[in-house]
Each structure stands twice: as structure tokens, then as C-alpha cells.
Amino acid sequence: MMHKLIYVIEDERDIAALVCAELERFGYETASFRTGAQATQALKRRLPALCIVDLGLPDMDGLALVRELCDKHRVGVMILTGRGSLPDRVLGLELGADDYMIKPFDPRELVARVNSLLRRMDQSNQVETDASPKIARFGDWQFDPATLTLSHSDGRSDRLSSAEADLLLLLLRAPQQILNRDRLMGDLMGRDSIPFERSIDVRMSRIRKKLEDDPKVPKLIKTVYGVGYLLSVPVQWSAP
Secondary structure, three states: OOOOEEEOOOOOOHHHHHHHHHHHHHOOOOEEEHHHHHHHHHHOOOOOOEEEOOOOOOEEEEEHHHHHHHOOOOOOOEOOOOOOOOHHHHHHOOOOOOEEEEOOOHHHHHHHHHHHHHHHHHHHEEEEEOOOOOOOEEEEEEOOOOOEEEEEEEOOEEOOOOHHHHHHHHHHOOOEEEEEHHHHHHHHOOOOOOOOOHHHHHHHHHHHHHHOOOOOOOOOEEEEEEEEEHHHHHHHOOOO
């Protein structure tokens, strides 16, 4: 975890200073920004491993920044905000955030969640690095883990967020098997974190909107009620 760069995008100076100091105490490099515009400019110069984003920014809604981060950059995203309503939490995860933490917060829990999130990202990247580059082909789709690109045989393509990609990869590596929701949550959120219990369902909904002709009647990723999810088609892994 040492020396990974984390951007703290928070307009309250005291909170930003507290978060940065705690992260630096555990060996992280940090940079803080009071506005979304400042963070956007910094992203053009250097990409961090993780962005911690407050939703109440002075120049823009933090959710708009979360959407931009997840759509355009391959970075981890953690929301740290006083907005704890269920709609905000669901929307934040739907936009691709990896975790959602509500103020007031315990700095020790924040660091634990950051450690867990970055460890999962490292493990995912290591799997891709260790093996020969491969693309998953299933149904009329193919997924490239190296670029997080989902492509259809008709030419359509979409880039997944890192959170969506992690969930899809779990399904692709165990096709035609029922994956328990608790297992998925543990693999994705980390055993030492306290995940939002609907996070798996929210991410699954986002993936289905991109994969399925009718997300309400899914054919590729089926729900096994009371148990979990099942990728219903075989998967072939091959070189690009």
C-alpha cells in the first residue's frame, strides 16, 4: 500500500486535513482539492490510485464528478459525505463508486476501507498481469479486462467502471454456476469492510442495463431468488 497516491476532494479544510493526515500516517501520498474543477485539472496531470469524493462540493454536485471519474478514468472511487439517504447511496453506487461512507466517520474505519479497496484493486490487476492477455467471449458479447471494454458483435461498445468490471469478472470466471450474494459481497467489498447491503444488486443492475435487451427480464445474468446470481451462457477465454 505504500506511497499510493490518493486524491481527497473535499471543500471543508478541517475534514480534508484530517483525512490526508490519517492516510499519510499509514504511508499513502495524498493531495487535496476543494472543488471538482481543481480535481479534474489534477487528473490530467497524474492519475491517483483512489479518489475520495465529498458530494457537497461548492462548484458541482459530487455525483457528477463520481460519474466522470468512473466513466473516464481507471481509478478507485470512495464517496465520503454527509448525505446518507438511501437514494444518494444507491445512486452513488449506480454511478460506479466502489464504496460509500457517511460522515461523521471514524478515521480508523476510513483507512481500513481504503486498504481493503486498494488491496482488491491490486489483486484484480495482478490476475490480469500474471496471465497472458485474454478476452472473455460469451453470447454475443466480449469483455476485455485490460481496458474494461464490453463489446457486442454488432459493433456497440461500452467501458465499465472498475466496480462493474470486478463483479462481471467474478461471473465470467464461474459461468453457469450460482454465485451466492454473500460470497460476491465478500469478494468485492472485502471481509474487513462494512458494505452497503444493496451494493451487489445495484452493480448488477448497472451491468444488466448494458448487457441485456430487457434488463427487467434478463437472459444472460439470471437471479436465483434467495441465493444469488447465475451467468447462463458458457464463456470462452482467448487471446485478443
